Amino acid sequence: MTEVSKISPTQLLESLRAIVGDKACLDALADMQPFTTDYRKLYHGKALAVVLPATTEQVSEVLALCSRNHISVVPQGGNTSLMGGAVPDAAGDAVVLNLRRMNQVQEIDSVNDTMTLQAARAAAETAGRLFPLRIGSEGSCQIGGNLSTNAGGTAVLRYGNMRDLTLGIEAVLPDGRIYSSLRGLRKDNTGYDLKQLFIGSEGTLGIITSAVLKLMPLPSATAVAWVAVKDPHAAVQLLTEAKRIAGQAVTAFELISGPALSLVLESMPQWSAPLPDAHDWMVLIELSSGGDAQTLDATLMRILEEGMAGGLINDAAIAASIADAQAFWRLREEISDAQTREGGSIKCDISIPLSKVADFIAQASAQVLEMAPDARMVIYGHMGDGNVHFNPLRPKHASAAQFLSEHYVSVSRAVDGLAHQQNGSISAEHGIGVAKRDDLLLCKTPVELELMWQIKQALDPKNLLNPAKVLPAPSAAS
Incomplete structure (x- = not known):
């Protein structure tokens, strides 16, 4: 009681x-x-x-x-x-x-390539280093929230998510005690890696107040292209070829559906599409390296030429300047906010083995259009790491409230269920919160749920920290 x-x-x-x-x-x-x-x-x-x-x-x-x-x-x-x-x-x-007031950078160690802070990216660049987390809410989100949801973003393909980018944290436990591992060590095999309990726990186990994050050298060259592909299967093949040709220089590979781009252009009429014709499927490719720009440009051109020759690519636009590259990225990064302004988006944040991504998109789209025939299929995301933001959006003639009340539960359950059947995850990087909490009953085994509750009870026996988030009620899990 x-x-x-x-x-x-x-x-x-x-x-x-x-x-x-x-x-x-x-x-x-x-x-x-x-x-x-x-x-x-x-x-x-x-x-x-x-x-x-x-x-x-x-x-x-x-x-x-x-x-x-x-x-x-x-x-x-x-x-x-x-x-x-x-x-x-x-x-x-x-x-x-x-925690918005806790945004101080405490230390940047350019030899150890680490940054100890309470906020990230601009501070790292000032010191001549790269902190590679890139997400749509950059500028309004905070590192603590990024850690609490194990955020990913557009550069996970090359650099990994927050678990991969974090060497230590400081967290306050529910009873006020302070846990700290702010040592910046890449090797520390002294028992359980406790920081990983807090990363991704969405503030249910402790409040992260500081972190030591990995830094990378700033790339000296970047090459970006906006590419129209035949379909998601062709996009997967093109990614495979890009990795074969460019290796670790492939920094981002973002999939974008035609309805996703159309939504952005309707929302931002002053912007223009990179290609003259409309296309059902596109990818945004970014390469980066510490080498010279000419070599990287040649590598990108080779990827595009071989993609064209293989029938994977219908058209492509190469960024001729930093401004061009920024314009391409603005289109991609605006998709989430455009949906928010429009209202009536069903957020499915799916992670699927890359080999199954194209089939998943086809099967999920068919199921959703059977339930909601007029839905706009806003599909986009980080194809390079198998993360698909599958976001059916209300048709223009329906209100957001009407569309969500009629379709939110059935559509999200169908999409999540299909992802689970294909050994995927119902949350790649957005977390669970309240929206997906009870859906864990569909995709976690009783043993997994029991272990998670045991961890919660060990660290927060009074259940006071972010209660009713992430974990389904124990009675529901039994």
């Missing part, structure tokens, strides 16, 4: 303000609203207060206070979760702990 807090709301606010300061503790509804509504305006909650600590010690004191008084805490970074994982529920009995 859950213990009830004995501290009054007034006493709680006074104690929180004593820790973080008056201006960093919000309790007025209007002030809290941006923190209790998610990025897509689909999830709305209430909170006792919103606190914005500036140091790890303040986070520790807030969690210790809430633990003593049995008050739930919802951790939050940039509040860009697509799965409702960073907002409180409607009960109004939780404290939202937002």
Whole structure:
């Protein structure tokens, strides 16, 4: 039985303000609203207060206070979760702990190629290094949120996701204790790798307050092309050829459907398509290296020529300048925001073995169009690592509310079910949050769910940290 807090709301606010300061503790509804509504305006909650600590010690004191008084805490970074994982529920009995003030770079070690920070990319480039995480919400998301969801992005093909890019973390446990492994070591075989428990746990086990991240040399040359391909099967073949020809220089290989590009161009009429004709399927290819630009350009040209000769490519545009490359990338990165503005997008974040990606897209599309014949098939994502953002979008004649109420559950279950059948995952990089929480019952074994609950209970026995996120209720799992 859950213990009830004995501290009054007034006493709680006074104690929180004593820790973080008056201006960093919000309790007025209007002030809290941006923190209790998610990025897509689909999830709305209430909170006792919103606190914005500036140091790890303040986070520790807030969690210790809430633990003593049995008050739930919802951790939050940039509040860009697509799965409702960073907002409180409607009960109004939780404290939202937002980490936006904790964005200091603590150290950049250019010899060790590491960066210790509480925020990333621009700071690394200032020091002449590359932090290779590239995601659509860059600029509004935060590293803590990236770590909590094990974010991926467009360069996973070459550099890996956040698990691969992290050497150590600092995290505050639900009772206020601080765990730290901020050592920047690439080899440390002294028992369990505890940092991996917190990466990808969506703030249910602890609140990550700092991290040591891997840095890479800044590439001296980049080559980018926007390519129309015959179909997803041809895209997979082209990727195989690109890796054969260019090896690790293949930094990104993004698949984009015709409806996805059309949506962006409708949303941003001042932008233009890279190719003169409309195409059903396209890929955005980026190569990068520490060599000279002429050699890399020749490598990209060889990939395109062999793709043309093999019947994989219908047309291609090569970026002739940095501005061209940036324009290509803007089109790709705008797809998510264009869907948000349009409303009525069913978010399926699928990971599939690369050998099965093309068949999955064909089968899933056929199933969805049987259920929702007029849906716009906004399909895109990181083909290089098998991550497909399969996002059926409402037809123009239907409202977002109508489309989602009629099709969200059936479509997402069908797409996720097909991914599971093909040894895929229902969440490649967006996390579970609330949106996919109960779907874990369909794709995790009882043993897996039991082990996850045992970890949760070991670290958060009072179930106070981001409750009702990620894990289905134990009764539902049994």
